[in-house]
Amino acid sequence: MKKILNLKIFSVVILLSTAALISIVAIQGCHQTEKREGTEFANLTYAPEVPSPILRDHPSKVIVNLETKQVVGRLADGVQYPFWTFGGKVPGKFIRIRVGDKVEFHLHNSPTSTMPHNIDMHAVTGPGGGAPASETLPGHSSVFSFKAERAGLFIYHCATQPVPLHIANGMYGLILVEPKDGLDPVDKEFYVMQSEFYTKDDYGTPGLQQFSMDKALAENPTYVVFNGSVGALTNENALQAKVGDKVRIFVGNIGPNKISSFHIIGEIFDKVYDYGGKNVTQENVQTVLIPAGGAAIVEFTVKVPGTYLLVDHSIFRAFNKGALGMLKVSGKPNKEIFSGKQKDEIFTETQAELNSGAIESDNSVSIPNDDQPSEINENDINAVIQKGKQVFSRTCIACHQITGKGIAGVFPPLAGSDFLNADKERAIGIVLHGKKGTLTVNGKTFNNIMPPQNLSDGEVAAVLTYVYNSFGNSKKVVKSEEVKKVRNK
Ligand code: HEC
Numbered sequence: 121m122k123k124i125l126n127l128k129i130f131s132v133v134i135l136l137s138t139a140a141l142i143s144i145v146a147i148q149g150c151h152q153t154e155k156r157e158g159t160e161f162a163n164l165t166y167a168p169e170v171p172s173p174i175l176r177d178h179p180s181k182v183i184v185n186l187e188t189k190q191v192v193g194r195l196a197d198g199v200q201y202p203f204w205t206f207g208g209k210v211p212g213k214f215i216r217i218r219v220g221d222k223v224e225f226h227l228h229n230s231p232t233s234t235m236p237h238n239i240d241m242h243a244v245t246g247p248g249g250g251a252p253a254s255e256t257l258p259g260h261s262s263v264f265s266f267k268a269e270r271a272g273l274f275i276y277h278c279a280t281q282p283v284p285l286h287i288a289n290g291m292y293g294l295i296l297v298e299p300k301d302g303l304d305p306v307d308k309e310f311y312v313m314q315s316e317f318y319t320k321d322d323y324g325t326p327g328l329q330q331f332s333m334d335k336a337l338a339e340n341p342t343y344v345v346f347n348g349s350v351g352a353l354t355n356e357n358a359l360q361a362k363v364g365d366k367v368r369i370f371v372g373n374i375g376p377n378k379i380s381s382f383h384i385i386g387e388i389f390d391k392v393y394d395y396g397g398k399n400v401t402q403e404n405v406q407t408v409l410i411p412a413g414g415a416a417i418v419e420f421t422v423k424v425p426g427t428y429l430l431v432d433h434s435i436f437r438a439f440n441k442g443a444l445g446m447l448k449v450s451g452k453p454n455k456e457i458f459s460g461k462q463k464d465e466i467f468t469e470t471q472a473e474l475n476s477g478a479i480e481s482d483n484s485v486s487i488p489n490d491d492q493p494s495e496i497n498e499n500d501i502n503a504v505i506q507k508g509k510q511v512f513s514r515t516c517i518a519c520h521q522i523t524g525k526g527i528a529g530v531f532p533p534l535a536g537s538d539f540l541n542a543d544k545e546r547a548i549g550i551v552l553h554g555k556k557g558t559l560t561v562n563g564k565t566f567n568n569i570m571p572p573q574n575l576s577d578g579e580v581a582a583v584l585t586y587v588y589n590s591f592g593n594s595k596k597v598v599k600s601e602e603v604k605k606v607r608n609k
């Protein structure tokens with residue numbers, strides 16, 4: 121009995137030391153290539169979600185299944201586009217693996233597709249990033265494998281001929297190859313991808329759109345968007361975080377033509393992994409340059425509640441072409457870091473002179489205002505509308521846009537606005553005194569600030585008459601007298 125026990129202990133000791141020996145050999149001999157263990161299926165996510173961090177400390181075999189599909193979807197309110205996609209949405213699903221992983225990639229092309237598709241992953245070392253190996257006919261599946269040799273954040277896209285068209289129509293996404301020791305833990309991770317759409321019709325034209333080769337060649341996008349459509353990240357779709365959260369955003373830019381100047385209004389990036397590379401390359405950064413076909417990882421901690429705008433700081437793209445997102449941060453204010461508005465007081469010319477300490481010379485130039493004197497007859501509706509149009513183009517279009525359609529989630533439309541059409545007096549009040557707080561126009565809620573417009577009674581009457589008689593509105597007429605009444609209330 122005792123003998124058997126001894127024998128058992130003996131063999132256990134031998135076994136253990138052999139195992140130790142093997143692992144020493146393994147560590148010494150293969151510190152480059154870790155031992156690969158197990159097989160798993162990658163869990164892919166739609167933007168802005170990111171698959172959860174990889175916790176294993178060794179490479180594995182990872183099976184990825186992704187389907188290419190052509191779908192008609194929303195590009196903006198009332199605007200549809202025939203997208204070509206990885207996974208049924210733009211951008212394509214986020215893929216997360218670990219360095220050293222052997223990826224067995226299954227590309228399925230939907231039977232409803234009208235053409236072949238493939239995938240070129242910038243994380244792949246090999247011809248075409250896998251494109252030729254994955255060229256797949258409609259109703260077929262292709263399989264190829266690659267080893268993820270390099271950690272970083274990479275773009276993937278379709279590279280079937282004509283390549284630019286497959287990209288311009290929506291075939292791109294991100295693949296993250298985590299480094300050996302993973303990324304530092306954070307509270308929130310998001311997936312944001314910038315891209316352009318080139319349509320024959322102007323920005324915001326309702327209906328099903330067609331790709332414009334002319335605009336694409338001229339590199340003049342009709343839309344520049346985050347996550348595939350105007351408003352994909354605004355209002356109820358905004359990214360959410362709580363005060364104190366450490367936030368990481370995986371940002372990709374496919375172009376197809378433009379470089380992104382990615383910025384979050386009111387935040388500073390604590391850390392930036394430029395170009396999506398493995399290392400933190402910079403700290404305390406305001407704006408990150410992301411090349412077409414490139415990526416970046418940005419990290420920051422949110423300290424003050426409020427709404428932060430994600431923009432391409434090529435700023436017309438943000439406010440006029442769609443490259444606008446929101447990060448909504450909830451929690452307790454921190455007056456030490458940001459006070460909010462502390463005062464609003466009257467500021468006059470005299471005040472300015474007092475402030476500058478000099479009253480001697482008068483360098484002030486008065487700006488002539490051609491259409492100032494309201495010498496027009498208010499009964500001549502056409503003249504009033506003409507004048508109103510001038511006022512509109514000078515003042516209102518900055519926010520409500522020349523089309524009167526506003527900007528989804530930011531500036532309400534005046535075009536076909538039920539809010540405007542319902543109450544003339546209220547509209548006059550808004551132009552005179554501005555408006556803040558929530559308001560609902562055509563079922564969409566806005567919570568922003570319109571500053572009071574510094575206009576004469578005649579100008580307010582004219583601009584509102586113009587607005588009421590344009591953009592499919594209710595054709596009301598507003599007189600100076602009515603404006604005066606509201607002003608004196
Ligand atoms: C600086 C940006 C800005 C300018 C300039 C501006 N507005 Fe506005 N306007 C807004 C915002 C923002 C709101 C919504 C305010 C809120 O959310 O409470 C708004 C709301 C309105 C509304 C009510 C909502 C609707 O859509 O019917 C009317 C009417 C309106 N504006 C008319 C005008 C007119 C006319 C002018 C030009 C004389 C003008 N605005 C200039 C930003 C602006």
Ligand SMILES: [Cu+2]
Pocket residue numbers: 204236237238278279280286291
């Ligand atoms: Cu394709």
